[in-house]
Amino acid sequence: MRPKVGLFITCLADGMRPSIPWAATRLLEHAGYEVVVPMDQTCCGQPAHNSGDAHTARLLAQKFLDEFEAFDFVVAPSGSCMGTIKTHYADLFNGHSDLLRRYERLQPRLYELTDFLTHVAGLKSLPGAYSGRLTYHDSCSGLRELGIKRQPRNLLALHAGVELVELEQCEQCCGFGGAFAVKYGNISAAIADDKCAHIHASGAEAVVMGDLGCMLHIEGRLRRIGDTQTRVSHIAEVLAGTEPGDA
Template sequence: MRVGLFVTCLIDMMRPEIGFSTLKLLETAGCEVVIPDSQTCCGQPGYNSGERAIARDLAQKFLDEFDSFDYVVVPSGSCGGMVKAHYGDLFADDPELMGRYERLRPRVYELTDFLVNVLHVDTVPGDYNGEVTYHDSCSGLRELGVKTQPRALLAKMPGVKMTEMKDCQACCGFGGTFALKYGNISTAIVDEKCANIAASGAPAVVLGDLGCILNIEGRLRRTGDTRTRVLHIAQVLAGDA
């Protein structure tokens, strides 16, 4: 199985170790993984800001880079949601591009969805020990249906104790450009999320979207919490946490 890995620009620039954890998980599961060198952004920031021409160019670039693979895996609900839920809007006036997109779209998966529903993995290489709580990122949950998959994978790790926080499905306040445009509202939302993490009693919060990681961890640290760990699901599953 030949898999194209879309690393995402945030992971590439901010937390490349998440990309390496993703690679380990896929290769351990028997995939031949290819990472196109020319990949950049999925186009979501431009799309959310009304820059449709820029977003469309990036979407077409994504097609050019990834439509030859058996599957495309994205370790981000946000970027995966952009590709699967919004590229059709960008290609609506171009039958050729729309046709290519419609053939590719069913082969694009968020990481945990791919591990559970395509590879049907029985084990993961990680040996994490400890209590965690899980934050459901908005795009992964609402655009891709990612909810049970990461929890099913964590349940395969004997050392992990899962404790659900209050309102685990509520937004963390990031929302891409939302956090820039409405900083005060974003801060109020992430403060509530941080309070729910603390109330769960878990010393670590696990999630599947780097935007949420940066927002939650940044707020925890700025408010004096230097102990709560904020981990991408790939790091935990791969044994890199």
């Protein structure tokens, strides 16, 4: 019997780019896992948590726990969502002993997608082909909360046709930051302009990353400044050899 992975597809991917969870499913199945997507899943609670609404965040965290605690593993194609789940839920459940105990049993089984494929699945091949000159943007939450750095690069190296060019200041924020982009639009846009300049300087055909928030922000800024050619892709899409719209 194959181990069961509960796939948390994330709000943004569900609403804006369903090709990402489809690509993640393809990768996980290729690695030998049975993938289950709980259909009642919603938000991880990150927006509420970041805004100081602990009550709403806790309700969403409990909902996540109810839906995912029975799986062998839980995987999300998002460093920011999994960063919230893996590093902040303990604080949300503080003072709620039963919830905290249940979460502590689940916590070791929580993974961001590339971390799971690297350290649990030990993926050595990919289910699709991809070629081109790419650069990689390290999203803040995945990098700083989960230590996602080498994992996506090592997986990209499994594509013989991929040339990875390191992005200058690849660890610098893109400027999205959730509500930050709304509250401080001018600053957010200036940070995005710096990111876009580094992407252009890399000479890459596409910029790849592991968070849809960053993708929406960077792609939106590239298009606003007149760049209609640079592709903005999620790491799952590239690894699976799929394109947006393939879902």
